[in-house]
Amino acid sequence: MKMNAAVCYEFGKPLVVEMVELDPPQMGEVCVRLVACAICHSDVHEIRGEWGGTAPVVSGHEAAGVIESVGPSVTRVKPGDHVVVSLLRQCGECFYCTIGRPYRCEKSFPLDREHRLHNAAGVALRHGIRTAAFAEYTVVEQSQVVAIPPEIPLECACLLACGVITGLGAVTNTAGVETGSRVAIIGCGGVGLNAIQGAVLSGASQIIAIDILANKLAAAQEFGATHTLNAKAGDVVKAVLGLTEGRGVDYAFATVGSPRAIEQAVNMVHQTGTAVIVGMPTNAEAMFSVSAHHMTNGRSIMGSPMGSTRLFVDVPRLVQLYQDGRLKLDELITKRYPLAQINDAITSMERGEALRNVIVF
């Protein structure tokens, strides 16, 4: 099948939008006509070469569309179904799938062995982040899609594939924040705002949002933060302690993938509080350092891989919350772009201007 895609031929260079060839779906795979794909920081990391891997590659992994065709043995969806398309994939049989943690499915294929795309010259294009959704169509494993009601706008639904589940799930699934809890959220980008939404939905009594950009803090307030702190204005750990009688919050979420944010999170929870690491560090070798004594007081640190999301369970629940008017999705979209302007959308994202920029096909 011939279609338009945005190809990264060289890390750090603008993407090239051109006609490419997509293989048909194989056993257990589906072909999706994409309607919307949001730009996530992980895409930016990939096309900047910050996560290793090889070029040429087609990125994009926060998508939604309509099933175009299905390969043999596909049972979960049929042509015409509206679906969210995620990078998460689950076999349902391995150790992690069986213990309710499908986000760590052991059957996941290595990303770089997947070549279903070729350019006009016949050069293989890597299927970025398992999804390759900066394109009019994609072919993915059937467990990467979740059917949703057709009345949900797909440009909203695409956000459920990554940013929303990662931020919200960190609060509701990983941490299991209880009603009345006090929480701090470090970083108010796409993931952080959804952590704030998760805290609101969980009934948190105090939601302290931390960022270095005034526009992100303003958005945080709109999403339900009860307090905002600009990290440029001083020591945020001290400020959080000051807002909690010197004790610290019950939960702190580091949605920024930096060792410093993780360490701050550990230091702003109370003696039996929990710091949750949500943001993926750009540098795969990044280490963080914590006081052993500080931990033996009773603190916990939890890693939250994509919000500990169980796609088949969590996406329908979030769709229901959206339909009930309790989950903000439209408000997360800063601007819509056609595929031809994807480089503008990425640049705006990198400048910190956007909550989410969405490519609408």
Next chain:
Amino acid sequence: MKMNAAVCYEFGKPLVVEMVELDPPQMGEVCVRLVACAICHSDVHEIRGEWGGTAPVVSGHEAAGVIESVGPSVTRVKPGDHVVVSLLRQCGECFYCTIGRPYRCEKSFPLDREHRLHNAAGVALRHGIRTAAFAEYTVVEQSQVVAIPPEIPLECACLLACGVITGLGAVTNTAGVETGSRVAIIGCGGVGLNAIQGAVLSGASQIIAIDILANKLAAAQEFGATHTLNAKAGDVVKAVLGLTEGRGVDYAFATVGSPRAIEQAVNMVHQTGTAVIVGMPTNAEAMFSVSAHHMTNGRSIMGSPMGSTRLFVDVPRLVQLYQDGRLKLDELITKRYPLAQINDAITSMERGEALRNVIVF
């Protein structure tokens, strides 16, 4: 009241057993005639000056005895009651007590302001680790004692004050190990052996004990370890992965207070496993370093302050398990010493010869 006590006049020097003067119990306090006091590594750290503080001091905090007298407003016990005497103290009213974590009671008095002891020359002796139980009598706050049935031998009961609750509680309270889990225990001293007991009681299917001393590994096997690894023989992380199909255990417990043990624990749990920090580092400034990426896979790190023990609930439960023949206490005692030979008992402990040496008054 005049009595014998073992006084540390200078850090690192042998204790001096001599007659000292103990003040009577004040409001809410009780005086206990001590019958047994085990020697814990924390006592050794204190009398070596490794935890700061000042000398002269009377250490000892893993004790049991009989209530001698009570101060005004004491309601929990009466003279003649047999009790376990612990360093844990709880007000029952503060934030941590109220949320079920009395081991972090905010009303705890600073240790070094407590002077209820004086020597013959009138010099104040610090009440070490809140307990000062290397003595024939002690005065403690009433929440530090838990009454037990008189038929329980007090030289066994004293072990419930610290080592048993710390190791066992790390498994049952802090981690909440589920039946069938795979666990690794780093360090098979008094705390580690009790973590092994906790794992056995919790129904763990694989209990991998790790130490550098053959005698401790032999004890670990007697306490229920299914596998033993001598850390001197090679990379224990690799060995644990080798015993778990390359995946790692569900829970790893660092009962040794070193950053290296903590880091090993984090690296030997599977992608959604939990490392529990049990051992207190000697150096209060000790930091440990962990890969941020490793954590975002879904790992957790939990600090276990004295096994997250709720003294009033856990001690009676453990007494019942002992009475039912399911909890080993007698087997933890290597040798009994009179107070006059406390320095020999400490030296034997430091040489790694003893599980627990107990002073019997």
